[in-house]
Amino acid sequence: MMVLDIKNLSTHYHSRRGTIKAVDRVSLKIEEKEFVGIVGESGCGKSTLAFSIMRLISPPGEIVEGEILFRGRDLLKLSEEEMRRVRGKEIGMVFQDPMTSLDPLEKIGDQIIETIQMHEEVDKRSALEKAEELLESVGLPRNRVNYYPHQLSGGQRQRVMIALAIALNPTLLIADEPTTALDVIVQEKIMNILKGMTSEGRSIILITHDFSLASEKSDRIVIMYAGWIVEMGESSKLVNEPLHPYTKGLLDSVPDLWLDRKIKTMPGLPPDLVNPPRGCKFHPRCPKAMDVCKEREPTDATVNGRFVKCWLYEV
Ligand SMILES: Nc1ncnc2c1ncn2[C@@H]1O[C@H](COP(=O)(O)OP(=O)(O)OP(=O)(O)O)[C@@H](O)[C@H]1O
Ligand code: SF4
Ligand SMILES: [Mg+2]
Incomplete structure (x- = not known):
């Protein structure tokens, strides 16, 4: 079953310098139980896409066109009240910056308990028990329920955020760079939790710079460049036989520790989105x-069931 069906979505930021087309006519479908990785360099619109799905774009940002069908309902047509019920329980998000969604004045435990009780009829005692279990599952000691956010490190806060998001077991979980501040062992633990959720019928969108992580965990990979989706398809096929020159460039910059291969870095930088190159936005960097x-x-x-936006594959 289709969980998410994004059609021709554009999200812009209005700045004094002009309009930033952060998400530029993107279409993307997510199936039930699917684990999808979104990969791309900094500033290519990954978080803006995630915020758009959550309908958390505020001025100077604006969703200017498109549809976001979640289980058949267009989220862009819901009232704010209806949208509040979708967030958390139906679509959960782990934010890239953990401080944006933790209350600095409230203990970690109370925040998790409140979240649980907002969506479930449980007494405080069993909610506390559940909060402690959740912290343990992300590798934090149970007594961290008594801590305030500022008493935790960045990586620990990131884990609290993950615990909060999975507490509600949402139909779709969007995790935006959830493990950037974490060591590989904890990262693996959290990836296993996310994987486990897909076997229970949930869908995951993992946003990351880390191409190896995405390709190892995802069923499908989406490559974004300058607000566009430039390639998407089954992970193993995309990694073994990339079609888009940008995907090839990204793969060549992945460090290969086994072969001790020298890492090639892609020349140039992603474009200024106020005034991107004409034609293909990647052309100044494309070999x-x-x-x-x-x-x-x-x-x-x-091409062979894979989406690709490039003149080399003109139909
Ligand atoms: N609140 C905002 N106001 C104005 N411009 C913004 C805002 N948020 C993002 N942008 C711009 O939109 C573009 C896409 O940003 P976005 O945060 O979506 O990228 P990203 O792919 O998530 O990057 P990163 O990997 O660094 O997190 C960038 O050019 C950025 O400068
Ligand atoms: S369309 Fe042209 S410039 Fe763009 S990626 Fe393809 S070959 Fe390169
Ligand atoms: Mg981001």
Whole structure:
């Protein structure tokens, strides 16, 4: 069953310098039980896409077009009241910056208990028990329920955020760089929890810079560049045989510790989104760029079941 069906979504930020097209006509479907990784360099629109799904875009940001169908209902048409019921229980999110959603004045335990009790009829005692179990599952000692957010390290706060999000066992969980501040053992623990959720029928969107992590854990990978989805498809196929030159560039920059291969870094930087290059936004950095790439936006093609937006695969 289709859980999420995003159609032609654009989210812009209005700035004094002009309009930033952070998400530019993106279409994406997520199935039940699917684990999807979204990969791309900094500033390519990953978090903006996540915030758009949660409908947490506020001025100067604006969702300017598109549909976000969640189990058939267009989230963009819901009232704020209806949307509040969707957030947390139906679509959960682990934010990239843990301080944005923790209350600095309230103990960790109370925040988790409140979240649990907002959505479930349980007494405080069993909610506390559940809060402690959740902390333990993300590798934190049970007594951390008595701590305030400022008493924890960045990595510990990140884990509290994850505990809060999984407490509600949402239908769809969006995790935005959930493990950046964590060591590999804790990272693995958390990835296993997320994987476990998919076997219970949940869907996961993992947003990360870490291509190896995404390819190891995800069923499908989505590559974003400058507000576009430039390639998406089954993880193993995409990694073994990347089609888009940007995907190839990203893969070449992944450190290969076994082979002690020298890492190639991609030349250049992602463009200024106020005034991106004409045609294909990747053309100034693309080793395969042709004349047409500088003039016309590539069409969306499907090659062996894989989505790719590049003139090399013109249909
Ligand atoms: N609140 C905002 N106001 C104005 N511009 C914004 C705002 N948030 C993001 N942007 C711009 O939108 C673009 C996409 O940003 P976004 O945070 O979605 O990227 P990202 O892929 O999540 O990057 P990172 O990997 O660094 O988290 C960037 O050019 C950024 O500067
Ligand atoms: S459309 Fe052209 S510039 Fe863009 S990625 Fe493909 S070959 Fe490179
Ligand atoms: Mg981000």
